[in-house]
Amino acid sequence: MASGLPPPSGPSVTDGLNATTVMETDPRPVGIFAPDGTLAYRNQAFLDAVFPTRSHGQLRPIPAFAAMVDRVRRLAADMDAGPHSETTTFRVPARRTFKIDYVRLDDATAPEALGGGIIVYMTDVSAEIDALREAEADRLRLSDLMRSSADWVWEISALGEIRSISESFSEIVGYPVQSLKGCRFDEFAQWIEPEVGDITESREFRERLPFRGFEFNVPDTIGGFRRQRITGVPLFDQETGQFLGFRGTGTDVTLDTSSERMTAQSQIDLEATLEQLKLRNADLLRTLEEAQSANLAKSSFLANMSHELRTPLNAVIGYAEALESGVLRPDSDKYRQIASDIAHAGHHLLHLINDVLDMAKIDNNQIDITVEPAPVGDILRDAYSFIMLAASRKRIDTRQVLVANGPWVRVDRVRAVQIFVNLLNNAVKFTPEGGQIGVRVGLAASDMAEIVVWDSGPGIPQNRREDIFSPFIRVKDDAHTQSGGGAGLGLTISRHLARLMGGAIEVRERDAGGSEFVVTLPIAEPGQTTDANVTSLPPRGPTAG
Ligand code: ADP
Numbered sequence: 001m002a003s004g005l006p007p008p009s010g011p012s013v014t015d016g017l018n019a020t021t022v023m024e025t026d027p028r029p030v031g032i033f034a035p036d037g038t039l040a041y042r043n044q045a046f047l048d049a050v051f052p053t054r055s056h057g058q059l060r061p062i063p064a065f066a067a068m069v070d071r072v073r074r075l076a077a078d079m080d081a082g083p084h085s086e087t088t089t090f091r092v093p094a095r096r097t098f099k100i101d102y103v104r105l106d107d108a109t110a111p112e113a114l115g116g117g118i119i120v121y122m123t124d125v126s127a128e129i130d131a132l133r134e135a136e137a138d139r140l141r142l143s144d145l146m147r148s149s150a151d152w153v154w155e156i157s158a159l160g161e162i163r164s165i166s167e168s169f170s171e172i173v174g175y176p177v178q179s180l181k182g183c184r185f186d187e188f189a190q191w192i193e194p195e196v197g198d199i200t201e202s203r204e205f206r207e208r209l210p211f212r213g214f215e216f217n218v219p220d221t222i223g224g225f226r227r228q229r230i231t232g233v234p235l236f237d238q239e240t241g242q243f244l245g246f247r248g249t250g251t252d253v254t255l256d257t258s259s260e261r262m263t264a265q266s267q268i269d270l271e272a273t274l275e276q277l278k279l280r281n282a283d284l285l286r287t288l289e290e291a292q293s294a295n296l297a298k299s300s301f302l303a304n305m306s307h308e309l310r311t312p313l314n315a316v317i318g319y320a321e322a323l324e325s326g327v328l329r330p331d332s333d334k335y336r337q338i339a340s341d342i343a344h345a346g347h348h349l350l351h352l353i354n355d356v357l358d359m360a361k362i363d364n365n366q367i368d369i370t371v372e373p374a375p376v377g378d379i380l381r382d383a384y385s386f387i388m389l390a391a392s393r394k395r396i397d398t399r400q401v402l403v404a405n406g407p408w409v410r411v412d413r414v415r416a417v418q419i420f421v422n423l424l425n426n427a428v429k430f431t432p433e434g435g436q437i438g439v440r441v442g443l444a445a446s447d448m449a450e451i452v453v454w455d456s457g458p459g460i461p462q463n464r465r466e467d468i469f470s471p472f473i474r475v476k477d478d479a480h481t482q483s484g485g486g487a488g489l490g491l492t493i494s495r496h497l498a499r500l501m502g503g504a505i506e507v508r509e510r511d512a513g514g515s516e517f518v519v520t521l522p523i524a525e526p527g528q529t530t531d532a533n534v535t536s537l538p539p540r541g542p543t544a545g
Contacts, residue, residue: 029098029122032105035076037069040117049098049122064088068100072118075102079116087125097129098122154230155247160184160200163245172228172252174221189216192227199246208234208243215253229253297472297488305487308352312345319345355489359471362496369412369500373524376406376441376451379413383420391428391437400438407441407449410524415497419505422490423453423517430480431457431514444520448503451521456514465507469495 023030029046031039042050050068051059067088075081084102101121146153152168162180170177173188180188186198193215194202204211212231220226232248319338322328328335361367384401391398401424409416427437437455444450458479460468467473474480474488495505503521510516 023119026121028124031120031122033069033072033076033118033120035073035116035118037073037076039069046120046122049096049124068120071102072120075104075118076116095126096124097126099125150252152250153248154232154250155235155245156185156199157245158243160198160205160245169250172220172226173218185216189218189228191216204232205246208236210234226252226254227257294472297470300472305352305356308487309349312348315345316342316349352487355487355493358493359489362493367496367500369415369497371410371412371501373408374411374413374416375408376449376521377403379409379411379416380406380420380439380451382417383424386421387424387428390425394428394431394433394435396428396431396434397436398438400436400440403439403441406451407443408524409449409521411501411503411521412497416501416521419494419497419519420451420453422494423519426490426517427453427455427457427515429486431455432479435514443523444518447523448520449523451519452516453519454510454514454516456510456512459509459513459515460507462509468507469505 023032023041023043026043027045029043029049031042031046031050034040047059049062050065051061053060071084071086075084081104083104085099086102087097087099099122101123103119103121105117105119146166146168150168152166152172154165154169155163157163161182161184165177165180167177169180184198184200185191191197191199191214193213196202199205199214202211202214203209204214210231210233213229214232215227215229217225217227228250230248230250232246235244235247236242237244319342322338323335328338358367380402384398388398424437431437435456437453440452440454442450442452458477460475461477464473464475468475468488469491471492472488474486491505498505498519498521501521503519505520506518508516508518
């Protein structure tokens, strides 16, 4: 077909003569059309691409050929139109894509028939299109994957500014991620792990190291926080090696961490409850033991009391009957002895009954005291008068009981005498015949007097020294049980009274053997006026056993 054309002259493609030459050497399919759309010249490549099949000995063009001819005609008719380019997919014989450029031939140089004709270049861009299509498919696949995943992806620049962050992150924080582009993480998140202001301050970021397990909190739209855990890898320019930033994935771990925290908390709660239970159990056991021993003490007290009460009562009744019988003369020694024994038994009974009544008042918080300044010497003298007889009966040396000059103390005088009667009475009771008892007065502190009642008796075993201040408790060894009766209430009552007056009672071992009961009482200035409390019950005088 090209043989009818003049030989080529000059390099211009738009020159119709040269066009045929160029066309022959161009590897692309090239065709030259007359303005009416007739294909005037074409190279072999054009023939292969546009007329791939034959039918009844005739070349058959691909369907797109008609559109090409149509385009040529319209461009030829429009004298103002410039070069035109379009991309068309040709399906025959294989799926190939061509970019088609239409260029108008110059009237002056084109052969007569082709004045205003169009030269068509077809460039095969199938490979590029396929690659583009592949890339787009990849992108779609990835974005589908990311959309269906609860995790999110992120990328930040070398300055830590967000370049991209996936849509799933919007669902977590509750606002569009577009607003985060260009922000740094620290502008909307608080780093927990590592503890940094921003990720760019972390060692991994500074040293361009991959990381995992970084965590931060982001506020959600309902006033709470969502915990995110991210992994990341550094990005470098493939050619220059320049650091470009980081990229990675993120996971919402709010539920994990809160349930981890809840589990840990319930573990702690459980342990605390267990500890409390153990303590309560120990309390309960102690209370039970106390109740049992109080119960035991009360039972033995009752058994003891019936004996304690019956013995002197029987004596009183027996002696009274003897007197009544008139056998004895009132001026006889025997008569006087019996009268004295009756009085002794009566005092003992009164003492027991008073102790029991006092104990009942202590239990009901009914003991009231009236404090006034009183000289210790006077109190001791009064108390001594109650135990004098019993001491002399046992030939006990009491020369050191009375003190000439003692301090003044602020006490309820009657109750103070009661305390020392109890202590001196015990000293006499538990010290064997011919022993020694005494009192020492000193200062416990600048405002406290210390009055020590001592004896040369058996002493009190170390492990019982606190017990004896509990009600009904009595030491049961030979030395004690031989020393006569008692309800086991005297020390309980005495300590209670001392405390009511702002003082105390303790017991210790005497260096030379025996016991020392140490009473501390507040010191008063001599003659200080009474600071009276109203008493709900009339005070009573102490009694000796
Ligand atoms: P009671 O003397 O009536 O038994 P107390 O409460 O006065 O009751 O004393 C309790 C117990 O303390 C006595 O039974 C005795 O075992 C012991 N005790 C008290 N004072 C002395 C003492 N001075 N020496 C030895 N033991 C004592």
